[in-house]
Amino acid sequence: MMGKLNAYVDRMSQPCRAILIFCRLNGIDFEEIKVDIAKSHHLSPEFTEVNPLQKVPAILHGNLNLFESHAILAYLSSAFPGIADHWYPTDVIRRAKINSILDWHHSNLRYGAEIYVTNTVLGPAIGRPRNPKAAAEAEKVLLSSLSKLENIWLNGDGRFLLGSFQPSIADLSLVCELTQLEVLDEMDRGRILSPYKKVLGWIEDTRTATNPYFEEMHNILYRAKKKFQQQRSRIAESGTETTNNRGRHSKM
Numbered sequence: 154m155m156g157k158l159n160a161y162v163d164r165m166s167q168p169c170r171a172i173l174i175f176c177r178l179n180g181i182d183f184e185e186i187k188v189d190i191a192k193s194h195h196l197s198p199e200f201t202e203v204n205p206l207q208k209v210p211a212i213l214h215g216n217l218n219l220f221e222s223h224a225i226l227a228y229l230s231s232a233f234p235g236i237a238d239h240w241y242p243t244d245v246i247r248r249a250k251i252n253s254i255l256d257w258h259h260s261n262l263r264y265g266a267e268i269y270v271t272n273t274v275l276g277p278a279i280g281r282p283r284n285p286k287a288a289a290e291a292e293k294v295l296l297s298s299l300s301k302l303e304n305i306w307l308n309g310d311g312r313f314l315l316g317s318f319q320p321s322i323a324d325l326s327l328v329c330e331l332t333q334l335e336v337l338d339e340m341d342r343g344r345i346l347s348p349y350k351k352v353l354g355w356i357e358d359t360r361t362a363t364n365p366y367f368e369e370m371h372n373i374l375y376r377a378k379k380k381f382q383q384q385r386s387r388i389a390e391s392g393t394e395t396t397n398n399r400g401r402h403s404k405m
């Protein structure tokens with residue numbers, strides 16, 4: 154018995170939402186501790202004790218402090234009783250395949266999506282200048298990653314990655330990353346995602362399989378999406394762009 158589980162999270166962060174959805178879906182008892190990145194709470198001495206890398210998510214479970222969302226998802230899958238096997242299969246080959254996708258994700262899909270969103274919408278929204286060059290480079294990585302998802306990992310019989318019939322922690326992690334694209338201009342989001350029909354279907358299937366928690370944890374993002382849409386409309390009407398300097402830049 155490891156004792157109490159604390160999850161240090163900011164719901165605007167995609168890997169944090171994956172952890173929260175996983176815990177809620179699997180009936181894991183935990184306390185959610187908000188670490189507001191926009192207010193630099195991740196740089197506080199208290200949080201640095203939990204994660205010296207100063208990034209969310211992180212967990213504290215008894216004496217164990219753990220960071221990196223994939224390691225956390227794998228740990229939760231194994232440390233808590235009664236978690237359905239499909240999330241992180243005990244079969245060594247299936248588990249290895251899931252780890253392979255998770256490793257790929259960091260430097261491909263997440264890298265492209267996160268840098269693209271930061272340099273188009275999220276950065277400017279919190280007072281950082283747009284960086285079209287970084288956005289263009291990230292877009293290439295993102296499109297190439299979407300193509301690999303479509304043609305390699307969503308190529309099997311089932312509706313989930315690796316042809317599975319039920320989702321794993323890899324489905325959850327990758328779909329939470331792609332849902333961050335919701336904050337983009339609708340046309341831009343459509344331009345990026347619409348060629349990838351299997352990816353679109355898989356996002357929907359993962360959302361359905363993890364509801365109602367998927368929606369609950371993404372509500373904050375949908376509110377941000379609405380706010381950015383209104384800002385874009387105001388800019389289009391007035392012809393001028395104003396930036397919001399209230400928060401510091403944060404990578405989400």
Ligand SMILES: N[C@@H](CCC(=O)N[C@@H](CS)C(=O)NCC(=O)O)C(=O)O
Nearest residue numbers: 166167168208209210221222404405
């Ligand atoms: N590889 C890490 C990524 C963690 C990460 O980049 N977290 C972001 C939020 S999505 C963060 O804490 N950013 C704060 C900063 O970099 O200032 C994971 O999967 O947990």
